[in-house]
Amino acid sequence: MISRQLLISTLQVVCTLLAGYIAALACVFLKTPIPWMIGPLLITAGLSILGIKTLSYDPFRNGAQWIIASALGLYFTPQVSALVVSLWWLVILSIAWSLAIGYGYGLWLYWFNASRFPKLDRTTAYFASVVGGASEMTLLAEREHARTDLVASAHTLRVLIVTITIPFAVKWIGWHGLDITPPNIHLFDTMGILTLGLLTGLGGLAMKMLGRSNAWFIGPLIVSIALAINQVELSSIPSWLTNAAQIAIGISLGVRFRPEFIHSAPRWLFSVAIGTFAMMVLCALASFGLNMLIPLPTATIILASAPGGIAEMAITAKVMQLGVAIVTALQACRIIAVLFLAEPLYHRLKHFGLMK
Numbered sequence: 541m542i543s544r545q546l547l548i549s550t551l552q553v554v555c556t557l558l559a560g561y562i563a564a565l566a567c568v569f570l571k572t573p574i575p576w577m578i579g580p581l582l583i584t585a586g587l588s589i590l591g592i593k594t595l596s597y598d599p600f601r602n603g604a605q606w607i608i609a610s611a612l613g614l615y616f617t618p619q620v621s622a623l624v625v626s627l628w629w630l631v632i633l634s635i636a637w638s639l640a641i642g643y644g645y646g647l648w649l650y651w652f653n654a655s656r657f658p659k660l661d662r663t664t665a666y667f668a669s670v671v672g673g674a675s676e677m678t679l680l681a682e683r684e685h686a687r688t689d690l691v692a693s694a695h696t697l698r699v700l701i702v703t704i705t706i707p708f709a710v711k712w713i714g715w716h717g718l719d720i721t722p723p724n725i726h727l728f729d730t731m732g733i734l735t736l737g738l739l740t741g742l743g744g745l746a747m748k749m750l751g752r753s754n755a756w757f758i759g760p761l762i763v764s765i766a767l768a769i770n771q772v773e774l775s776s777i778p779s780w781l782t783n784a785a786q787i788a789i790g791i792s793l794g795v796r797f798r799p800e801f802i803h804s805a806p807r808w809l810f811s812v813a814i815g816t817f818a819m820m821v822l823c824a825l826a827s828f829g830l831n832m833l834i835p836l837p838t839a840t841i842i843l844a845s846a847p848g849g850i851a852e853m854a855i856t857a858k859v860m861q862l863g864v865a866i867v868t869a870l871q872a873c874r875i876i877a878v879l880f881l882a883e884p885l886y887h888r889l890k891h892f893g894l895m896k
Contacts, residue, residue: 552595559583559594560791564783573707574859576786577852581703584794589802596788596795602744602756604788605851609757610740611777612854613764615865621769624869630834634845634870635877638671639885641822641847642878645669645815649694652811661686666886668694669815671847672878680883690805694812696796701816702848703793707856710839732775739763754875757851761872782858789851819847836863844870 560580567575588594616624646669650662667681668691681691740760747759767774802809827841834841840863843853850871857867 549595552593553597553600556584556587556594556596556791556795557600557787559587560787560794564787564790573711574786574856576783577790577855578704578707580787580790581700581794584791585700585797586794588795588797589799591799594791594795596792600788601792604785604792605754605757606737606740606744606760607777607781607785608789608851608855609744609759609761610736610764611782612858612864612868613740613761613766614768614776615868616765616768618769618771620865621765624865627834627866630830631870631873634874635881637823637826637845638847638874638878639881641819642669642671645671645819648815648818649808649811652814653808656807660690663886663890664690666889667691667882668812670878670882671698671819672875672882677882680886684886690808692796693805693809696793697809697812698816698847699849699852700793700797701813702820702846703852703856705817705820706843706846706848706853707860710843710856710860710862713839727776728778729775732773733777736764736767736774736777739767754850758872758876761868786855789855793852816847823847836866839863840866843867850875 560583563579563583564576565579567579572578584594584596643666646662646665649669650660650665653660653665663684664681664686667677667684667686670677672695677695678688678692682688740763743759743761743763744756745759747755747762752758823845824842827838827845830841831838839860840857843857843862844867846853850868853871854864854868856862857864
């Protein structure tokens with residue numbers, strides 16, 4: 541017999557999906573940027589903050605990342621991949637820039653909040669400011685005995701602000717349709733998409749078994765890129781499927797917000813918001829400077845350097861046709877490098893007495 545709790549949870553998931561779908565349709569009607577993700581994100585976050593029980597189903601989120609990553613990988617044709625490789629120096633620069641700006645952001649969080657949070661230490665501020673995945677940084681913070689609640693809330697709010705602000709700013713400026721890297725596949729094939737799903741799914745499963753973060757995004761992305769580079773043409777991914785994936789990703793972000801999220805540490809959240817906007821401005825200014833050195837649209841460079849999540853920025857680039865491959869490659873390299881370097885860098889800073 542199905543337990544009562546399971547029925548309640550299933551109903552919550554279904555109602556949350558329905559609310560997200562309706563919000564997405566409303567955003568399509570209003571012609572907002574990336575409506576299939578922003579609509580569900582906003583409605584779910586709003587309902588959650590109001591105390592209404594929303595719920596995200598983890599397998600849906602993993603499946604959504606799997607779909608989006610597979611679709612993004614199709615952009616990496618041999619010509620596009622050669623372009624990405626030729627920009628190796630930009631990859632290294634973006635990693636260094638991300639670590640540097642994140643450290644400065646951490647100093648701001650500590651300075652602004654130290655007087656109000658007697659137990660706040662530089663370790664908490666550091667892991668709250670590293671521009672990486674929320675779950676990974678929270679795990680590292682817990683390992684170093686930092687305040688995981690502040691770390692998790694900082695990353696959640698940062699991603700929310702970046703995901704909402706940048707697409708609206710890009711649309712307001714009028715940047716769209718500048719993609720110099722169109723996808724390699726245009727035809728849909730039933731057997732092809734099943735094969736693509738199987739192969740990319742094996743990639744995600746392999747990454748999961750290796751304990752890698754973002755396994756259901758990174759694994760399928762690597763496999764899809766490998767297929768595109770070798771010109772293995774299987775199938776395109778229909779828009780309705782990527783739209784459904786965006787709904788699931790938007791909901792997975794929105795459900796992180798709860799009533800206590802707003803009331804627990806308003807000063808901390810305020811400093812996170814100010815710091816996030818400052819990082820976006822600095823990244824935009826740096827992008828305008830880089831635009832004079834490389835033949836890429838400014839909007840593409842801004843999305844590639846934005847301090848948001850890889851899936852959210854890549855989706856923005858895909859929907860608005862703004863250099864999907866470049867944005868995906870730079871964001872992926874940055875996130876992967878940060879995840880590998882965050883803890884060793886922390887111990888080096890601690891060794892030199894900069895974490896006291």
